[in-house]
Amino acid sequence: MPELPEVETVRRGLAAHSLNRAITAVQVLHPRAVRRTKTPIPPLLIGQRFTAASRRGKFLWLPLSDGEHVLVAHLGMSGQLLLQSVHHDPSPHLRVRIAFSSQEPELRFVDQRTFGWLAVDALMPDDHGGRVPTIAAHIARDPLDPNFDDDAFFARIRAKDTQIKRALLDQTLVSGVGNIYADEALWRAKLHGRRPTGVITQRKLGELLGHIREVMAEALAQGGTSFDSLYVNVNGESGYFDRSLDAYGREGEPCERCGAPIRREAFMNRSSFWCPRCQRAPRPQ
DNA sequence: GATCGGCCCTGCCCGC
């Protein structure tokens, strides 16, 4: 599923192939695909152009040529933004289609599980002289953002009364970290996801943040090489990074570090994968 | 106010 590296790859593809092209038609094929929008998408987009492609965490946005509005996209679990030929047979999960005057390729929003969405929104000032859609204003910067404040992150996370994995998945503390990268970074840092945030030293949090950046950078590098220049999304199967995962999805397999079988447990309606030897579980409260 | 659990949604996979 799309996490930060995949969304960044999509953003790069959109920046290369969808900007400064006049939009001539917009078809919304599934009502759930357009949510949280302040203005109906089809009439507003027609006649405009996308002027840039930006991202914060897993939120993507394309400012429009009117200078006031942006098209915001969140891919959810299974969303894909594809630049495809108008002659290419559409996926049965095609939700929104955006056509351009220059015809090839058109932009398609495909989403099997309909957790993703598109919306028209307005921009507001952010804390560093930039602008961000109002929908994404509450989201923290991601660890690859040059303006990410490491010290503020440490202070906020240590002030929380919660568990470290839950904190990593809290997009208001740090964005772009999903279930997979949270498990991978925790494995690398030898931290159990249920460890209370208050007892983790700043030094250990620094290590953890370093591992988050490492995992994301590695996934981004791999994602970046496996894409066709025209197709700007993951291929749906996205098997490219599971080869390099050390914990996620490896229940019962030996830990790469110590050989103990990786365990799986339910956590926040999801699964957590961890090494029982390298990542000591905290005592139940 | 902060934290946490439930829910949305669809397709795949497995067991019966």
Add this chain to the structure above:
DNA sequence: TGCGGGCAGGGCCGAT
């Protein structure tokens, strides 16, 4: 073969 249930999880929202 066909059916039913479990599972995947990002983010919102209501309950505590």
